[in-house]
Amino acid sequence: MFDSKARSQSRPLAAQRGAALLVGLLILMTTFALVLAGSIASSAIQRMRHDEVTTRALAEAKRGLIAWSVMRNPTDQPSVSARPGDMPCPDMTNLPGSPLFGTAAATCSPGDLGYFPWRTVGTGPLTDSAGAPLWYAVDGAFKWGLAFGAHDSKPINSDTVAVLKVKAEDGVTDLSSSAIAVIFAPGGALAGQSRAAGNAVCGATGGTSRPRQRCADNYLEASTGINNAKNTGPFISGAPSATFNDRLVWLTVADVMPGVERRVLTSVKRMLTPGSLPNPAQFNDPDCRDNDTTTTCQSAPSVCRGILPELPAMSATWIGRNHWYRLVYYAVGLNAAPNCTAAQTVTGVGPKQAVLIAMGAARAGQVRGAPYALRNYLDDTANQSGWSGSGPGADVTVPPSATSNDQMVTIP
Template sequence: MKRRQAGLVLPALILVLLLGALAMAFARQQSRIASQVRQQQTTVARLAEARRLLLEYAQSYHLTHPGQSTGYLLCPDTDNDGAAELSCGSAGDFAIGRLPYRTLGTVPLRDGFGECLWYAVAGNFKYNPKSAPLNWDTAGQFIVRNPDGSARHPTQRPTDYAVAVVFAPGPPLGAQHRVFLAGQPCNGPSDASLAIAQYLEGAYAAGPGSPMTITVGRLDSDTDNDQVAWLAASDVFDARLRTRSDTADLIGAVLTDTASALAPLPDPEGATTLIGNVIEGAPPVTAYNDRASPWSDQFRYLKCTTGTACMTLDDRAGHILGCAGLLLFAGTARGTQNRPAGGDPAYFEDNVSALQAPETDVFWAAHDYATTAPAQDLARCLPAP
């Protein structure tokens, strides 16, 4: 071999080795990126599955629990057995723990890093102890925010706040220490209150708080990598639920139950307003059973003090009825109407003038809930005792 040719071999060999090293580094980088993409895809899919199961649970509660209303959510799993606790905290307090996958009818749902999902439920939507009211006007308890602090809700209406939040913990950060225990379905101590700080970055000790802020983390963050999915109050009572036939059956039963309990026309509850010979207010609390109680803020109750049929109802079906008592039901909010308090006379849009002059004006309200018109006022005409 000539000296000139021999002198070129070493640089060429170095170039080949350098290109090979670069190719290997690029391949490793691509592999890491592909792995991160798979982990994120798995996390997103598991969060979506958990959200779907929770929504189905809430929207079918009245079907799986006869004699109850709809919208309730189960308690978290706080002892790492996969089952929802039968009760969680005091009435109105939110609760947090692991996602109760067994009660939801599935296997342990894990994020892309192999960690079980966690779950928080608003105090006013949990199934035990129940809070009343619970219906399409009930506000959520959690405000979900982006890492930069901006809100994730389409509006600032309280019904767009979250009532259930599912967390994917991701890999441990900082001082977090996670221990695998043989025989446990999920990593960490069985007691959720002892494990939570090792999995979630927020200070989410169960208890009161309305509204409470929950921040969505970033996978590349060194301080908060929790990924989040949630249900808003408006998701639970969405258009699909409002237009289902079983919802019409439920509302019909609620109206019938409450009207039946108002015989023989007790006085309205609490402070009543006298308008001519009519007193107006809320039905007495004794008029509500378990199915009707969640809808208590949707009612107004009027009674003729004369004991006669002093009010007139047009039931929108061609019937003009004389009523000694009248039970009004508000229906859903219209447009962008915000109704956080419930039960206000202004919510009865079809009967504002009649409520101001119940003996001289005609009430307009349908007897039955219509899935095609969920916002219309409903009524039950009550006869004289």
């Protein structure tokens, strides 16, 4: 009887102890989960902060490069090799920490890899979240280093075509097939990479010995068979992995040329005298379309709507030498030029003596060259009758729309 009573009294105590144990276990598991979640969140925040550092460095390098390129030869001095739109070579000589590190090489081959030339561009030193300096490659058509006379056969303007390619993660899709320049954030050193001082065999240079800190293989990796350490590309914006941690941004004509086109229009407007304007050149004049320095794109006395002629004031400057006159629609009226009486009316602005429209880079579907249809040069339909239209509508233009990449100025 005593045993039976004791057993009946011990059952609630055992149940209470079991419940307490269960509650304790639950508290322990909850605490562990919270600690684990906190650790995961902390790691995620840390990764985000690292990503932000790299993102900011790449963005600052891109902004600095665009600004530097647009403002080349800021006073439009004649016989100067600096051309708005061109890009510096990489730093291919100096090592991190050296006095001249970040200085662009005087010359380079198309697609050569090297350090981002921050000293030349003026951004200050830029590193990614791992403290690695940025790397850089430039397209051959846009690299600097040409002597002044070479501009004639290798001009830089909105029709200049770059060929550097950047591939997507799949290694097949083109993120860009016409990059002017590519900027790389290498990330931390991975297995097999050594960024220590001293020389070693470098696969990126065909197995020759060179400083480890100038060997692209020690900074850039391959993904899906495409190697970012290979000069000329193609390059890849691959998925992060244990064997690939490069991040990159790139520049295209659309990033750089709008600023240069604004400079062209501003400079040309200063060269023109209201009330005494030259006639336009015929848009398909062979002398306006070749790269022959012995011929000049001249005004045509009977033409009131065409392209900008090669003005005497521009012929020895970067504007003339890089054939920007080909890419400026020019219409004149109000007797400001011989035989041009009709006003050039800009919708919402009023009658003008002249209208100049810088033609942005060709859009999808626009094919430039003979027979030089204006629809392949100007984006807004209302502006596409000027070269061939003979009715009053041909003397009416509209300001470039929000979806256009054209730019306009008027005189006066």
